[in-house]
Amino acid sequence: MREILNDLDRWxxxxxxxxxARVVDLEGSGPRLPGxxxxxxxxxxxxxxxxxxxxxxxxxxxxxxxxxxxxxxxxTFGYSDDEAFAVGLTCGGTIHLFLEPLDW
Amino acid sequence: xxxxxxxxxxxxxxxxxxxxxxxxxxHGVGAHLxxxxxxxxxxxxxxxxxxxxxxxxxxxxxxxxxxxxRHYGANGEANETSVSVFIESYAPPPQMLxxxxxxxxxxxxxxxxxxxxxxxxxxxxxxxxxxxxxxxADEVLVDWPNRLLDKVGATLGMRDVICVxxxxxxxxxxxxxxxxxxxxxxxxxxxxxxxxDDRTKRLRDAGVDAAGLARLQSPxxxxxxxxxxxxxxxxxxxxxxxxRTGRAAxxxxxxxxxxx
Numbered sequence: 001m002r003e004i005l006n007d008l009d010r011w012x013x014x015x016x017x018x019x020x021a022r023v024v025d026l027e028g029s030g031p032r033l034p035g036x037x038x039x040x041x042x043x044x045x046x047x048x049x050x051x052x053x054x055x056x057x058x059x060x061x062x063x064x065x066x067x068x069x070x071x072x073x074x075x076t077f078g079y080s081d082d083e084a085f086a087v088g089l090t091c092g093g094t095i096h097l098f099l100e101p102l103d104w
Numbered sequence: 105x106x107x108x109x110x111x112x113x114x115x116x117x118x119x120x121x122x123x124x125x126x127x128x129x130x131h132g133v134g135a136h137l138x139x140x141x142x143x144x145x146x147x148x149x150x151x152x153x154x155x156x157x158x159x160x161x162x163x164x165x166x167x168x169x170x171x172x173x174r175h176y177g178a179n180g181e182a183n184e185t186s187v188s189v190f191i192e193s194y195a196p197p198p199q200m201l202x203x204x205x206x207x208x209x210x211x212x213x214x215x216x217x218x219x220x221x222x223x224x225x226x227x228x229x230x231x232x233x234x235x236x237x238x239x240x241a242d243e244v245l246v247d248w249p250n251r252l253l254d255k256v257g258a259t260l261g262m263r264d265v266i267c268v269x270x271x272x273x274x275x276x277x278x279x280x281x282x283x284x285x286x287x288x289x290x291x292x293x294x295x296x297x298x299x300x301d302d303r304t305k306r307l308r309d310a311g312v313d314a315a316g317l318a319r320l321q322s323p324x325x326x327x328x329x330x331x332x333x334x335x336x337x338x339x340x341x342x343x344x345x346x347x348r349t350g351r352a353a354x355x356x357x358x359x360x361x362x363x364x
Contacts, residue, residue: 001112001192001194002194003118005113005116005117008113009113022192024128024172024173025172025173025191025245026125028362029362032170033171033188034172034192035192036173036174072128072133072134074128074129096173098126098128098190101124102109102133103106104106104107104109104110104134104136104147
């Protein structure tokens, strides 16, 4: 969370709507531990990360939907072995993210 | 951004221990509770009993510096799973105490800052222990290391590290003896093989037993052929990481199994 605070301050000053995604659980091998956080603003700007770059693109899309609908959700990304272009962690782990609008 | 996030942000920035509990599944998804030691929690997860149980668990997570999901009943029952709560603790950064204001100290301070340590440089010689020489350190103290540890030693824990870089027996021996009285997770002591052998003798004379000597990483660092202060700093920090994770520092290509 620490590494995204400055961006959150900047976005907040501009009155941007923000969604935040946090790693809440991890099975097997994964690059970031629970607590790793990534924030997305309504313009699609990104701060922080929740993996080694494997799933961030998909998280942006989910986060923009969270901003648009206000719906909190758990999103899970697993291993994408045979589907070369599917979103997943190449390291073989599964991560569970919680996405919510930053309105609290 | 509302009141609870403002508290989270301020706690992280001021490096105060705190935790944020968030309902991620079950009744009340998106409810938050902000918890600090010795202070009333702020917010609610929607049920007073659940708040009370989660506050207790959050204080435990702060102690351990952990984050994770816990399951409860709607009223905080321990053996039920209808509500999932993500508890994230924000612990102050770990500390690195560097004894000895030498060239290696500047490089080690820089690398330690990259890893997120709060860095304190301590040396009894006022000419060397100056903020101008170590601008990257959070604190530069003119004091005897053993006197500093008498003051702050009890506050240090497993996540904290002590690096003794003086390689002068006059300072080293009392510094190491005091360091061994703390619960830090790592004590590294710099010096050549000869310095190490001489120091080991002096430490024995000072009453340090075999278990104490075995706890010392001396000579400090991994065997990567480091020569410059910067390379030595990397070798020390890599040793700290490897000991924390319990790995022998080999090349990944020589091992198998998960990387993390």
